Amino acid sequence: MAELQIKHHLDDVDVREVEHLIERVYLADGHRPIDEHRWVDAAHGGRSEFAGLVLTEEGHDHLVAYSQVTRGEQSWAIDLVIDPHHRYDALIIAPRLLGAAVDLIAEEGGGHVHYWVYEPNEAHNRIANLVGLAPGRDLWQMRVPLPLDETTDLVTRPFVPGRDEEAWLAVNNAAFAWHPEQGGWTLDDVRQREAEPWFDPEGFLLHERDGRLAGFCWTKVHEEPPVGEIYVIAVHPDFAGQGLGRALTVAGLAHLAGSTDTGMLYVDADNAPAVKLYEDLGFTVHSTNRAFVGDVKPA
Numbered sequence: 431m432a433e434l435q436i437k438h439h440l441d442d443v444d445v446r447e448v449e450h451l452i453e454r455v456y457l458a459d460g461h462r463p464i465d466e467h468r469w470v471d472a473a474h475g476g477r478s479e480f481a482g483l484v485l486t487e488e489g490h491d492h493l494v495a496y497s498q499v500t501r502g503e504q505s506w507a508i509d510l511v512i513d514p515h516h517r518y519d520a521l522i523i524a525p526r527l528l529g530a531a532v533d534l535i536a537e538e539g540g541g542h543v544h545y546w547v548y549e550p551n552e553a554h555n556r557i558a559n560l561v562g563l564a565p566g567r568d569l570w571q572m573r574v575p576l577p578l579d580e581t582t583d584l585v586t587r588p589f590v591p592g593r594d595e596e597a598w599l600a601v602n603n604a605a606f607a608w609h610p611e612q613g614g615w616t617l618d619d620v621r622q623r624e625a626e627p628w629f630d631p632e633g634f635l636l637h638e639r640d641g642r643l644a645g646f647c648w649t650k651v652h653e654e655p656p657v658g659e660i661y662v663i664a665v666h667p668d669f670a671g672q673g674l675g676r677a678l679t680v681a682g683l684a685h686l687a688g689s690t691d692t693g694m695l696y697v698d699a700d701n702a703p704a705v706k707l708y709e710d711l712g713f714t715v716h717s718t719n720r721a722f723v724g725d726v727k728p729a
Contacts, residue, residue: 566723658686
């Protein structure tokens with residue numbers, strides 16, 4: 431008999447068990463099943479409106495499935511992970527956890543919901559439909575061979591922890607005011623990333639103009655597989671239209687080329703200007719994450 435527990439805080443044991451589940455899925459599928467931003471928030475105690483749904487089954491010494499509910503500035507996000515050895519029951523497990531997640535959102539007042547899946551298929555469509563969600567936003571992972579042929583003479587400097595957080599937050603939150611995940615970051619969000627083992631200020635490039643931070647390119651190196659990611663990149667709206675986005679992208683990829691021969695980033699499929707920029711630089715679509723969306727009424 432499978433038992434579902436709802437937790438509003440994950441302790442150290444919970445975090446380890448979920449990370450082991452994530453690792454098993456990664457080994458089976460070659461990708462992480464939960465967006466890193468949202469998992470880091472959960473692993474560090476969750477936001478004020480967070481719930482982890484943990485499914486266990488007697489006779490199994492590992493989690494059968496895990497789902498988490500997090501509230502962003504503009505919408506709720508649901509993530510779901512099922513152990514590869516239990517996917518034969520996915521059409522039972524997934525609706526159970528998703529239904530419980532949607533009920534939690536209704537109890538918290540309802541709102542717009544994104545349920546994220548990797549490489550969507552017909553089974554995902556059926557599962558999402560059972561809880562009233564429909565295909566919505568697509569997020570592409572794009573990749574490019576490194577080094578690029580293109581170079582830039584844009585002047586950048588490394589991020590300085592303890593000094594640059596507030597200026598960075600101002601640029602990030604202004605540039606992503608419209609974005610359901612990247613907008614509305616806090617100082618705690620930045621410090622959590624600084625505490626991650628992958629954080630490297632040398633790969634966090636800042637560009638200043640007229641005494642202000644005008645834009646940045648924050649990079650990250652993944653060890654397995656060895657891929658260099660443009661983790662976050664943005665230009666303050668006051669400096670838009672000056673070619674800084676392209677120059678910062680090239681600068682970030684040049685930095686990553688010292689560690690890997692593959693560059694990677696995520697971009698909304700309907701962000702035509704950004705997609706065109708990346709295609710011009712040689713990026714191609716590697717995989718798709720899809721958000722199934724809907725509006726949950728208050729309970």
